Amino acid sequence: MPSSTATPAFSPRSSDRTVETAVELRGVSKRFYYYEHRTTSLREWFIRRILQRPLNVRRTEFTLRSLDLMVRRGEAVALIGSNGSGKSTALRLIAGIYRASSGRVTTFGRLTAVIELGAGFHPELTGADNVALYAAVLGLGRRELKARYDEVVDFAQLREFMDTPLKYYSSGMEARLAFAVAVCLHPDILLLDEVLAVGDQAFRERCLARLRAYHERGGTLILVSHEVDQIRELCSRAVWLDRGEMRMDGEVDRVLAAYRAEDPVARRGAP
Numbered sequence: 175m176p177s178s179t180a181t182p183a184f185s186p187r188s189s190d191r192t193v194e195t196a197v198e199l200r201g202v203s204k205r206f207y208y209y210e211h212r213t214t215s216l217r218e219w220f221i222r223r224i225l226q227r228p229l230n231v232r233r234t235e236f237t238l239r240s241l242d243l244m245v246r247r248g249e250a251v252a253l254i255g256s257n258g259s260g261k262s263t264a265l266r267l268i269a270g271i272y273r274a275s276s277g278r279v280t281t282f283g284r285l286t287a288v289i290e291l292g293a294g295f296h297p298e299l300t301g302a303d304n305v306a307l308y309a310a311v312l313g314l315g316r317r318e319l320k321a322r323y324d325e326v327v328d329f330a331q332l333r334e335f336m337d338t339p340l341k342y343y344s345s346g347m348e349a350r351l352a353f354a355v356a357v358c359l360h361p362d363i364l365l366l367d368e369v370l371a372v373g374d375q376a377f378r379e380r381c382l383a384r385l386r387a388y389h390e391r392g393g394t395l396i397l398v399s400h401e402v403d404q405i406r407e408l409c410s411r412a413v414w415l416d417r418g419e420m421r422m423d424g425e426v427d428r429v430l431a432a433y434r435a436e437d438p439v440a441r442r443g444a445p
Contacts, residue, residue: 194246194247195244195245195246195247195282196245196246196247196248196249196281196282196283196362196363196394197243197244197245197268197279197280197281197282197363197394197396198243198244198245198278198279198280198281199241199242199243199244199264199267199268199277199278199279199280200242200277200278200280201240201241201242201276201277201278202238202240202241202242202243202264202267202274202276202277202278202279203236203238203239203240203241203274203275203276203277204236204237204238204260204263204267204272204274204275204418205235205236205237205275206235206237207235211230211231212229212230212231213229213230236418237258237260237263237418238260238263238264238267238415238418238419239418239419240277240419241260241264241277241415241418241419241420242420243264243413243420243423245394245396246394247282247283247362247392247394248389248392248393248394249394249395249410249411250389250394250395250397250408250409250410250411251395251396251397251409251411251412251413252396252397252398252399252405252408252409252411252412252413252426253265253396253397253398253412253413253415254398254405254412254413254414254415254429254430254433255414255415255416255421255433256416258417259415259416259417259418260415260417260418260419261367261398261415262289262367262368262398264415265287265289265365265367265396265398266287266289267279268281268285268287268363268365268396269285269287269289269365270285271287271289281363282362283361283362283363283394284312284313284361284362284363285361285362285363285364285365286312286356286357286359286361286363286364286365287365287367288352288353288356288364288365288366288367288369289365289367289369295308295340295348295351295352296340297339297340297341298339298340298341299339299340300336300337300338300339300340301332301335301336301337301338301340301343301351302323302336302337304340304351304355305319305323305326305327305336305351305355306319308355308359309322309355309359312359312361314359322358322359322360325358326351326354326355326358326359327354329350329353329354329357329358329380329384330347330350330351330353330354330355331350332347332350332351335347346377349369349377350377353369353381357381357384357385357388360393361393362393362394363393363394363395363396364385364388364393364394364395364396365396365397366385366395366396366397366398366399367398368398368399368400382404382407382408385408386407386408389408395408395409397409402430405426405430406426406427406430409426410425410426411423411424411425411426411429412424412425412426412429412430412433413429414429414432414433421433
């Protein structure tokens with residue numbers, strides 16, 4: 175396995191690792207670039223040239239630094255930490271949305287990421303067409319989609335709207351369809367980022383029940399949430415990230431207790 179200086183990579187499958195591993199991050203860092211100043215006019219360009227000042231001032235900010243993380247098949251893991259600690263960035267790296275600046279991210283099996291409910295849907299397509307498109311992206315054939323289509327529709331409770339373009343859906347209807355597609359197509363690895371805060375109470379309870387069933391069947395779950403009760407209910411392991419680095423990794427109640435003892439916001443009930 176390459177070291178932390180290796181070329182960034184996202185590998186959906188690998189034959190050189192045990193099947194017990196679902197997700198592995200080795201020495202993963204992610205840095206973002208932003209401009210504190212950019213020259214935007216010809217007048218300013220001449221002035222800065224005369225004064226011998228740089229035309230553009232670029233800064234680098236690390237979101238993750240040399241993160242090592244291994245998630246076994248069938249585990250349910252929560253990523254916790256304050257805002258800006260790197261939780262969502264880690265999830266996006268695992269999903270392949272971002273590429274690591276250094277290190278290596280490897281996953282084993284079919285992966286579904288619900289980073290933002292409705293992301294990847296096309297508003298001009300019908301609900302049925304969006305389900306088919308999502309399934310195709312996951313690599314499902316027509317026969318496999320047909321076998322699972324009714325399950326998706328029944329969970330979303332949108333059968334009478336499946337031939338309606340998505341742009342006419344309410345936000346709640348779109349959320350129900352997006353979550354149903356994610357969990358009913360039976361991925362090996364499911365990534366969730368703050369998506370259980372949407373919808374009404376009945377929908378959230380159905381989502382939680384579905385996630386429990388998914389995990390009991392051996393699915394691998396990696397969750398980012400601000401809800402302590404949801405974390406305790408769904409996960410047995412927690413990883414505490416702080417300013418892009420891992421502070422603690424272990425049993426969920428022990429990690430939550432350590433985090434809440436240090437973070438004043440978490441003490442008020444939201445990790």
